[in-house]
Amino acid sequence: MAAGVLEIERSAVHVVEVAPDRPSRRTRLRQRWRAHRTDLAVLLPLLLVTAAVNAWNLQGWPGRVNDDEATYVAQAWAMVAHGELAHYTYWYDHPFLGWAVIAGYAWLTDGFDRVPSAVMVGREAMLVTTVVSAALLYALARRLRFAPGWAALAVAVFALSPLAVHYHRMVFLDNLATMWMLAALVAAASPRRSIAAALWAAVWCAVAALTKETIVILLPALLWLLVRHTHRRTRLWSLGVFGVTLVSLVASYPVFALLKNELLPGEGHVSLSWALWWQLFGRSGSGSLLDPDSGAFSLAMSWVNLDPWLLLGGVLLLIPGFCVARLRPVALALAIQVVMMCRGGYLPFAYVIALLPFAALLIGGVADALWRVRGKARPVAAAVLVAALLAFAAVGVPHWVRDLRAQSTVEGDANSRAATRWVLDNVPRDAVVVTDDYIWMDLRLAGYEKVVWLWKVDTDPEVMTELLPDGAASVRYVVMADQAASTLASLPTLDAAVRTSTEVTRFGDVVIRRVTP
Structure with a gap:
């Protein structure tokens, strides 16, 4: 018996784990559709309305109120027609990536040979920028766990406010930079919490900074959001990848100036360092927002006169926003910009553009938070929310409709x-x-x-x-x-x-x- 057992061939038993078949592309698309069909059903009509409202009378209103937009279009034309960075001497007033995007749009659409007035090319590019920004704002709201309805509210006030339409139509680098910063925030809030998300957040943040340098004041809010959406064990790696990528990409601008021998001041040429000094210290200040006689206060009042609901609504909701953990980075982004208005420095005409998405997110986010209140406080929260919505429906919506209808007939050009x-x-x-x-x-x-x-x-x-x-x-x-x-x-x-x-x-x-x- 033992000998028979010894004669039995001994062999190892190998267990092979067979991986399940990967779903087909059609199956994956079906799964994605099921996961996102509610969002698509909400977002697509919103984007169509956004495009229609912002495209209506695109050239006629607003009129020729700030020739910065014509300057950026002219610089884009110089790129397309002459391969130059500007139509006159480029002196590093801003990085040139912003009007390079406009130049790319003009080249792809044959814009300068098609439109009746050149600035229309830039305004068309701003229309595309607004629609993309609205989609990114919805994505960010959903990643911050807004319900679809409240995310839609944030997009609606961002895209349809008369104040927003006024500035979103104009050819400002701020519109492009804000779009890229929203892309960075969407990447930072990725539910995958991966290092790749940190990488893409840095890429889009760098693109925003190379479009309009002042957008970097929102970096603390972006970092806070990134920290909140990273795993503790990989947080240092994510922040390291973010920092190295951001610095490396942004450094390409001074390296460009260095290679042209235009980094430092010198006889017979412009310089990046002098342009930075002029932007920070050489320009006349606009005064503080806290001074009723200042230029900053006057400019802010012009924004409020266009629409008090979006901007003042966001500012009034700053404290509630800081009380909701998932809204704190958004509240910080808005608070930073408001504080900067109080410092007494130069306040650009288009400064309000970067305020708008965060004001809209606070409006939608606080409404979402009130809707989620449970327990004994729910009736009070519901009453506050319903009262705010009724007040806006009774006063705000008619004001918006009246202003937007009037704007659709103005021939400001x-x-x-x-x-x-x-x-x-x-x-x-x-x-x-x-x-x-x-x-x-x-x-x-x-x-x-x-x-x-x-x-x-x-x-x-x-x-x-x-x-x-x-x-x-x-x-x-x-x-x-x-x-x-x-x-x-x-x-x-x-x-x-x-x-x-x-x-x-x-x-x-x-x-x-x-x-x-």
Whole structure:
């Protein structure tokens, strides 16, 4: 018996684990559809409404109120048409990634040969930016555990407020930078809590900073959100990957300046360091938001006059936002920007743009938090929420509808375009014409090679040497709105041209002057 047992061949038993078959692509798509069909059913109609409202009368309103948007379009045109970073000397006022995106859109859509006025190319790009930002805002709200309905509320107030529509339509780098920062926040709030999420958050944050450098003030809020959505055992790795990636990408900008020998000031060239100094310390301050007589207060009031519901609603909900753990990074992002308005520095015209998504998130997030209250406090929370919604429905919605309807009929570009048409019909193509950047771009596209942007008179040596060698005597026409005396005093050649000119005609606030030789 023992010998028989010994004769039995001994062999190891190998257990092979067979992995289950990977689901087919069709099955995976079906699973994703089931997981996200509610969100898609809510979001897609929202995006269609967002696109329709923001596209209606896109060129006519707002009018030509800030020629920064025409400047960015002109810089994008310089990239497409001449392979240059700007239509005049690039002096590092902002990183150039923002108008490179606009240039890419113009190139893909043949924009500068298609639209009736060049600024329309940029506004079309802003329309796409607004729709993408709305989708990212919804994704961020859902990752912060908003119910679909309250996430939709946040998107609706962000996209449909008259204040938001006013600024979202205009060609500002802030719109693009805010979109990239929202992408960074969505990545940081990834439910996978992976190092890859930290990597992508850094990439999008760097792209935002290389679009508009001031957006980096939101970095503490992004880091807080990233810390909240990382595993404790991999947190240091995630933060390390985030930091190294962010610094490496942002450092490409000063490296670019260094390679061009334009990092430090020197004779005969612009420099990045001087531009940074000027942005931080050289510009005149707007005063503090806390001073009723300051420019900052006046600008903030213009925002509130356009729509008090979105902006003031978000600010009033800052304290409730800090009381809800998942909303604290959002509240911090809004609080940082409000505090910066109180410091007394320069306040840009488009500063409000980066405030809007966080104000909208606080409105939707606090509403979501009130809806989730349980226990004895639920009736009080429900009563507060219902009262707020009824007040907005009774007062806010009619105000929005009235303003949006009025904005849909305004032809704010009519005077500028009429002045442009007059020049095209009456001024020779070889004449030196000084004008604002809106008209500058359209005249250049029409073949005027000697048109000069008014802010480059006396400030750009190349312009003075090549186009204005005889100073004011070189100017044939001045086409612009009346400028403040302080502005003309800082541009003596332009001032001399205006003083030696006679008014030929005017279209609203745009005056056409012929300069006496």
